[in-house]
Amino acid sequence: MIFSIPNVLSLEELTEIEIFLKQAEFVDGKLTAGWxxxxxxxxxxxxxxxxTQGLKAKIVAALKRNALFQTAVRPKQIHSLLFSRYEPGMxxxxxxxxxxxGNDxxxxxxxxFTLFLSSPTDYxxxxxxxxxxxxxxSYKLDTNSVIIYPSTTLHRVNPVTEGTRLVVVGWVHSLIRNAGDREILFDLETARRSIxxxxxxTPEFDLISKSIANLLRKWADV
Incomplete structure (x- = not known):
């Protein structure tokens, strides 16, 4: 399941990150790449x-307080965040x-996930x-929007030909390992909230709540 969420960060959080990145030091991205x-x-x-660690913590906190992210992803750990910059030719x-x-x-x-910090008109x-x-x-979202997609997919970032592309990328270790199981829980949760x-x-709400709880007991990787 691939989905996007707008307005992940508060205006204050987004402004703080933008100000910091204007004067921050960037290094070669190959330093964090596999062989x-x-x-x-x-x-x-x-x-x-x-x-930098403080800003990463704010992004993690923003994702944790987002109901859609929590329901669809069921995160055990949001980890390995990287601020990435692409200039022309990158x-x-x-x-x-x-x-x-991870290390230890x-x-x-x-x-x-990719959180877009640049406007699509900036590059x-x-x-x-x-x-x-x-x-x-292909995905090129508005500023402060995040796209979440399976880490099992092959993917790429096309060359930037003009402007600067700023994003935060990160990964999630989910409580629910199987993508199909996560989707079942998401559909049930959506139906429960609608009811x-x-x-x-209602009695129907209670039955769905029972099913969600018991499926979590069966599938959760804790």
Whole structure:
């Protein structure tokens, strides 16, 4: 399941990040790439420091408080966030994300996400392209919008031909390992909330609540 969420950060949070990035130091993106990804990764990453860690924490907190993200993703850990910059001529060719990430603690990458910090009018090219069975899908979202997609997909970032593309990329270790199971829980949760909004706590609401709770007991990776 691929989906997007607008307005992830508050205006204050977004402004703070924009101001910081204007004077921040970026380094070669190959420093955070796996041995084969280094061959196709041509971008820049924000150099890590205490302020960078603080901004990453704010983004994680914003995702955690977003009801759609929580319901669809069921995150156990949101991890490995990177601020990425693409100038003209930069790209990230076809690749697959690492299945496991981390150092002392290892996390799965069940889902990947890209939070767009630049307006789509600020740069040309730079589309995120996700390969699917029948065709490729391109994404270039508005500022402060995030797209979430399976880490199991081959994907790429097309070359930027003009302007600057700023994004935050990250990954999620989900409580629910199987994508099909996550979708079942999402559909049930959507139906439960719809029933509650229209009719309150009905017998049907209680039965769906029971099913969600028991499926979580069965499937949750805790």
């Amino acid at each position: 084969h990804a280094k061959l196709v990764k041509h971008n820049q990453q924000l150099k890590g420091n205490l302020q 790209s990230y060719d076809r690749h697959i994300d690492n299945a496991l990430m 603690t290892m996390w799965r990458s069940d889902l990947s 040309q090219g730079g589309e995120l392209v996700i390969e699917e069975a029948q065709d490729d899908r 509650f909004a229209s009719a309150g706590k």
